[in-house]
Amino acid sequence: MRPYLIVLGLLVGGSSLHLAAGYPAGLTAATLLDGSGLPGILFWSSELPRIAMALLVGAALGLAGSTMQEITRNPLGSPSTLGTIAGAWLALMVATVFWPDFAARHGVWICLLGGLGVTALVLTVSGLARMDGIVVIVVGMATNLFLGGAALILALLNGDSVQAVFVWSAGDLTQTGWADARWLAPQIAAGAILLLALARPLSIMRLGQDAAKARGLAVLPLVIALLGLAVWLTAASIAVVGAIGFIGLIAPNVVRLLGVRAVVPSLLLGALVGAASLALTDAIPVALNDWSRTLIPSGSSAALIGAPVLILVAFRQLRPESAGGFHMAWGLEHCPRLLIPTLCAAALAALALAIGFGASPDGPVWIGDQSERIRGMILALRWPSVVAAAGAGALLATIGVILQRLLRNPLASPDVLGVTAGATFVAVGGVVFLGLPAAQIAIPSAALGAFAVLILLSFLWQRSETPPAILILTGIALAALLDAMIQFAMARAGEEAYDLLAWKTGATSLASPPGAATLCATAVAIFGLTFALRRWLTLLSLGEGMAAARGVGVIPARRILLTLVAAGAGSVVAWVGPISFIGLLAPHAATMLGARRVGQQLVAATALGAILLVAAEVTGRFVAYPNQLPAGVVAALIGGGYLFVLLLLSLLRRRGL
Template sequence: MTVAATLDRAESGWLRAPLTRYLLAGVALLAALLIHLSLNSTLSLADQWSLLWGRTPETFEDFQFVYAALPRVVLAVLVGAVMAMVGSLLQQVTQNLLLSPMTLGASSGAWLALVCVNVWAPELMASWGAWFAMAGALLSVILVLMIAGRSGLSGLPVILAGMATHILMGAIATTLVLLNQYATETLFIWGAGDLTQTDWTWVTWLLPKLSIALLVLLVAPRPLTLLRLGDAGAGARGLSTGPIIAVLLLLSLWLVASAITAVGVISFIGLITPNIARAAGARTARDELCFSLMLGAVLLLLTDCVAVEASTWFSDLVPSGTAAALVGAPALIWFARRKLSSRDQTSLQLPEGAARVGRRVWVLVPAVLGALVLLTLCFKPDGFAWSAPWTALKWPTDLVLSLRWPRLVTAACAGVGMAVAGLILQRLIRNPLASPDILGMSAGATLTLVLYTVFIGGSIHEAGPVLAFAGSAGVLAILLLLGRRTHYAPGIMILVGISLGALIEAVVHFVLAKGSDQAYTILGWLSGSTYRVSDAKALWFAGGTAVLFLLALSTARWLTLISAGDHIAMARGLDTGRARLVLLILACALCALVTAVMGPVAFVGLLAPHVATLMGARKVWPQLWLAPLAGMVLMIFSDWLGWAILYPKQMPAGTIAAILGGSYFIFLLTRRRLG
């Protein structure tokens, strides 16, 4: 059969798609609509039907149905269908099953934009807030695409770039929220993703902007079919892949930004729905787009039903985005677990730098670390003057020293722990863009502590390290269960990280939307704080970090052999399966220890091994020493900056480290892409 015949058959394949599949989807959509309306209204089906056919509302229940229940169900159908169709479009354009609006960072960009407007120009929020959110989402996605590049769209680089951008923008937004609590408290329900409506305003605003989806359904299938042939095959058929990819991505971004602006952040619909559609038998481009559209409406309707029903169990409203994350995270792992294998590797070259570690480095780095230690202990922020900055340096009193040294030790140990964990993970999966944040180990500990605080009560600072270890161990168990069949493929690890990250974000926004006193306490802890670390806890933290660091040094040979490749490692007599398991447990213990003491710390595990490599630590042994030193420098400097630059206000060290490390990391990636 000729290529032309194949294309024509593929183009018309949607007409011969199994009728049963679409009939079942239609029945499911109708059932979801009826269930949703019954949960949101006390009216009988006959009364609802009469109102739909034009009867004038008279009672409160009539008005509630017309102006609350109906707009909500229409928005659920529109947003679910569009997000699913965009997810299918993105995955077909890039041939990347993990790509979606969520993993591209659109939600974090919109969230940061709205926080900035509320803080610096609140008078513009009512009239222009939607457009600022749309601009933030577009800029965030463009940044991710610039970092990943076209060659990285089909693999893990774009997912990693999206997660890095999400963490960076989330850290900046958190900083603004903590410094301007009263100006931003009204945004939390939007950040949680909520479909609740009181009139038809958002429906009428959104509907014209989503009409472009019809154009996508008409125009996109043939280019998508050609793209399946590859660049060479598409070029032979007269299709220039570069421009068509750009146009389809721009259309996708417009639809996503519009939906996010209207209802907030609702994750996973665009990620799991196309995978479900393919599992159900959708094969051609048009079939997958259309069937994903139908399934997306069904899934968001049912998810919102869960949110409505759960709101009756709790005293507070459960946002739709929270329910979507709780349902979508396990579903994502379930549907994608067999599609990822050990072949899902993305080999990225180590950054350019010195060929070996020079003597100056071994002198300069400890000297910088020592200077930072003295600065942390001796700096007096209220005595600083630009004309004579040295006057702010004075040896601390016993009281000041007793307050500062636990924070100093905590920051230093957190830097060591995350740096060593990041080094182990980067060597394990042979990808310098990996980090403990990607694996979700810190996320598991964080989720356990937050859930304990929300549903059981008590302070998150007193929840105890046992819960943190239990959360990290749970993530490790998931990784081992899935990794045994996939040989610890990076795709599975990233999948778990994405899922847990979305779960944590959903739970946190749920807590913040409640407006309780514990909301900002949890938010501050999630930023990575050294505030409440006592003398005893700091010493315990230091002892545990030292033991784990010595264990990491003893695994240097394993890391060296695994970095060279499994075949070489096995030829040298290394049991790679057992070695990977031990190294994974070690990384898990380091992440759990840091998270239990001061909360999650982002980007340190990503950046510290990178900096060590730039300084010439190409081999494992020098990298095992330089990466912890770099991590200590970054965390101690971040902790000092957090309480010194904003004095008398303070910012958590983890937030400052995420902003500094994330900005530098994205700068390096962008410079590498442009140069």
């Protein structure tokens, strides 16, 4: 009975804290229960329904997460990490854009199909036999990144039709009555009853798939049924309150720490812990409601607790052998003779074409066809964004090569490891909390944030000999935590929040002429220094022992290289905002083209990074005409898809397909 008492205490304590956060201490219970005054009306029509909704949604997500972990036998399995929430949310956004009336009537079914489809895709790509390892989680998180970019582009392209839905995507438990709670309660009850009815075959599944089949259990139909019920609970919650992540990860791990092992108690306590967790985390935005200028999303407060849990579970509960690794398809064995000059010429050509061609209702327009006065105006407006895109792309590619070589990790990049998020958080915090002018503190504060994240990750990697996939997962979780903290900071911002929001999308179009020139100069300087230190990178990528035996001071060399990475990531974030995936994509593309040596890879990746981000800038210009999509958003969509395909090809290659 002890675990039940602990969970019951958490449930009561979370609800009480939530209630205490919503009202002044001097307010009496009689005043609230009377319901006649304004506090009483707010209590019965808003605060109490919000607590009820937090408990219901938390119970649904906790039960869904417990079920997914039972299916996968993976302590990291949850609707957040397997792509369920991202798939359901993107499906609802697409339906809202193209079939708004249908989406309004059948939102829960749309979320169900989207969540089920993406979860099935993640499990299929990683393989049902590998559900208990880190591979399925990395695939799921990569899918989340890709779908998040797609959702952001959809929101920017369709404006008013999905603006409210997109804002709601961060999770909003605000209630104006009991209608939503009355609808959600029976959905959760039905799902819970069906899951408990399948408890016996689920307990047999714990013996392993082969042992379950030997006992006559139809494993695949059972997995489909259980997965469908877990996704249904998630979809029903999303349809009512939006996307709230990590609760499904926290709850079953807390139950496991309490020593509960039987299937039925684990499921029931998972639901109760989920309810208590969301009630506790939702007390944060309620308590800060007067402090912030805008409502803090409930999903962000859940991420503040869920992301550290993801990191701790990854390090403490996953077996090292379950982490696996990734063997990338390297492509060409040797670098073609004309590859490097061709890529450099292509980068210069892309720069010239991006400046010369513009969008119009009739298609591309060449700047030479305009009058001299208009040509000068267009050049003055266009060249800073194009040059900034080229500089940022080249710089991200350079530091991506450094990270992949230094950490000997083929998935390392500044955004995937959370370095970009660290730079963004410190830069935003300096503006919002300290009131410092962005132009003066952006570069040093962003570089400081990037360097702090790099030190943390390097310490974890060196101290525990972390497998590459777990280090990547740690970076992704750290980025989620920092993103939640950024949302908290931006909720506190006033008028500067609009500028920060545009900057946060990676809008190279906002770059000033001095900023574009400075960014390019920084890219050239860091590339030159890295190229001069290419011998260090070559030896360090072979192992620290090899580097030390060849006379390289490992510690000083690592510090210098990490300083270059921090300066590069901080410069990009400071001048054009956070941009994802270029630091991952460009080094891999260079290697696949045959540029295997460090010097060759540096030059090829830098040229490819400039080409890719300039192409993203031009794509955003043409796709959204007369508006412009931020280059960072387009790059996130392209890079997220590339990362997913890269993981798929790696896993297929491992299976010999």
